Amino acid sequence: MKITRIESRIQRSSFTYGAGSSGVGGNLHLRGMDTLVVRVETEDGLHGWGEGFGFNLVDTTKDALDRLIAPAAIGQDATRPAALSLMLQRRFHNFGRSGPVTFAISAIDIALWDLAGKRAGKPLHALLGSAARERVEAYASLLRYGVPEDVARNTREAVARGYARIKLHEVDLACIRAARAAAPPEVPLMLDINCAWGSEAEAMDFCRAVEGMNIAWVEEPIWPPEDLTGIATVRNAARCPIAGGENIGSPEEFGRFFAAGALDVAQPSVTKIGGLTAMRQVAELARLAGVELVPHCPYFGPGLLASLHFLAAAEEAQPIEIYYADLQAAPYGKALDPVAGHIAVPTGPGLGLDPAW
Numbered sequence: 001m002k003i004t005r006i007e008s009r010i011q012r013s014s015f016t017y018g019a020g021s022s023g024v025g026g027n028l029h030l031r032g033m034d035t036l037v038v039r040v041e042t043e044d045g046l047h048g049w050g051e052g053f054g055f056n057l058v059d060t061t062k063d064a065l066d067r068l069i070a071p072a073a074i075g076q077d078a079t080r081p082a083a084l085s086l087m088l089q090r091r092f093h094n095f096g097r098s099g100p101v102t103f104a105i106s107a108i109d110i111a112l113w114d115l116a117g118k119r120a121g122k123p124l125h126a127l128l129g130s131a132a133r134e135r136v137e138a139y140a141s142l143l144r145y146g147v148p149e150d151v152a153r154n155t156r157e158a159v160a161r162g163y164a165r166i167k168l169h170e171v172d173l174a175c176i177r178a179a180r181a182a183a184p185p186e187v188p189l190m191l192d193i194n195c196a197w198g199s200e201a202e203a204m205d206f207c208r209a210v211e212g213m214n215i216a217w218v219e220e221p222i223w224p225p226e227d228l229t230g231i232a233t234v235r236n237a238a239r240c241p242i243a244g245g246e247n248i249g250s251p252e253e254f255g256r257f258f259a260a261g262a263l264d265v266a267q268p269s270v271t272k273i274g275g276l277t278a279m280r281q282v283a284e285l286a287r288l289a290g291v292e293l294v295p296h297c298p299y300f301g302p303g304l305l306a307s308l309h310f311l312a313a314a315e316e317a318q319p320i321e322i323y324y325a326d327l328q329a330a331p332y333g334k335a336l337d338p339v340a341g342h343i344a345v346p347t348g349p350g351l352g353l354d355p356a357w
Contacts, residue, residue, distance in 0.1 A: 001119075003078045005041040006070040006108070010034055010058050011301070011356060017143045017325040018154040030143070033323075034058040035301040035331050037355050038065065040111035042078045046118055049351060050111030051303035052103040053271040065104035068092060073108055079119075081112040082277045089274070098249025102274060109275025110306045117350030124306070124350050128276070129313030135342040136311045137319040139165035139190065141298055146170070148178035155182040158324055162341035163187075165216065165319055171196045173209055180213045188216035190243070195223040200233050207238035217243040217265050226253075232262040243267055246296035250274070251281035258289035269296040270310070271303035279310055297321040301331040305351040308336070312345040331355035 015033045036058040038050040052061045069088060076084050088105045095101045117124040125132065140158040145151050151170060155178075158166055166183055167190035170176050179189060191210065197203040203221035210218070218240055222230050225247040235242040241264035248254050250273065257263050268282045279295065286293045293314075297307040298321055311320050322338055330336075332353050336343055346352025 001042045001044060001078045003040060003073050003076050004043050006073060007039045008062050008065050009037050009357065010062060011037055011331055013327040013329040015325045015327045018150065019145055020147060020150045030055060033300060033325065033327055036061050036107065037301055037331065038107040038111055040108060042115060046115055048111035048114030048118065049302045049355060050107035051271050051299065051301040052107035054103065061100045061103045064100040065107060068101060069104040069108060078112055078115055081109050085109050085274055085277050102249060103272055106271050106273065106275040109277050110270065110302055113276045114350040121349050123347055123352055124309040125313040125345060128310055129315065131313050131315060133312040133345060135344050136308055138322045138338040138341055138343050139163060139167055139319045140324040141167040141321045142169065142324045144169040146172065146175065148174045151175045152178040152182040154324065155179040159183055159187060162338065164341050167192055169194060176210060185214060188214050190216045190219060192219040193221045195220050195225050197222045200230050203234045204237045207240055211239055215240045217241040219243040228257050228260045228262045232260045235262055235264065241265055251278050251285060254282045255285050258285055258291055263291055265292045265294055267294055267296040270306045271299060276306055276310065294318045298323040300327060301355055302351060304336060305353060308343060308345055
């Protein structure tokens with residue numbers, strides 16, 4: 001079944017995330033929540049939906065998709081996502097093994113898996129595994145506020161909304177202590193550092209400072225994110241799990257991280273790494289290495305749905321990341337809003353929902 005048409009559109013939405021008047025932390029770069037939605041049509045008239053990373057970079061990813069990836073994918077077999085992904089990677093590898101080209105390939109791959117589910121007449125998770133969860137636990141991923149009072153207020157509100165796990169993007173210990181005081185002690189905190197620390201010593205000092213706070217993991221503690229030796233050093237010294245992977249560009253690179261003993265928790269991003277095909281490859285490598293896999297997923301479009309189906313099918317239950325932000329116009333409206341801290345998995349064929357188009 002040949003691909004006959006590929007279209008892309010950027011969906012932009014304003015959003016609120018609970019920042020107070022005294023500051024908005026480190027999130028000034030997010031002026032809006034931008035989603036690059038991709039529609040892939042085949043010669044039988046069916047279409048599938050995909051998403052490429054992301055946020056304020058969507059114009060660049062769209063350009064890579066429209067000018068490079070889509071023309072190369074037209075006329076190709078839509079029933080073999082892995083083969084098409086490999087062909088595209090090899091053809092365009094000289095543009096980099098991570099970044100907008102790979103993000104665009106990710107979008108095509110997700111759309112082809114959506115098409116596969118539709119042709120089979122089954123929800124996508126049925127093609128990915130046998131767990132068949134009807135709902136997946138969600139954790140609230142709070143953006144950076146940089147103000148302890150804002151952190152505490154939003155942590156309390158997230159718990160009141162039903163979230164039983166909270167991620168922070170704070171590096172200030174006062175903000176982290178404010179969240180810990182605001183949440184019940186049994187609610188674990190995930191700490192995404194976004195590569196803030198410039199040395200292993202700084203990262204290890206931070207990990208020691210948060211001991212005893214019920215920390216589920218410390219994420220991307222040092223710069224640069226590809227410093228697997230440094231991250232492994234931190235992991236060997238830390239008394240809390242170390243997570244990372246949103247900036248790892250391929251399954252092969254994940255394999256190197258696993259071999260170095262750098263990660264307790266792997267976080268591949270379906271809209272960055274090459275779609276569900278690459279996600280499944282990372283999952284197998286993680287299984288062999290004894291590393292947990294919890295996808296990076298701060299999205300609202302087909303990337304969120306693809307991650308949801310992946311987790312619904314996974315042998316081991318893991319939570320899905322939900323950006324703690326209220327969008328004025330989300331791609332699926334309120335269909336994917338968590339209820340009591342969980343998201344219902346769509347039961348229709350493929351991804352199960354069509355985004356606004």
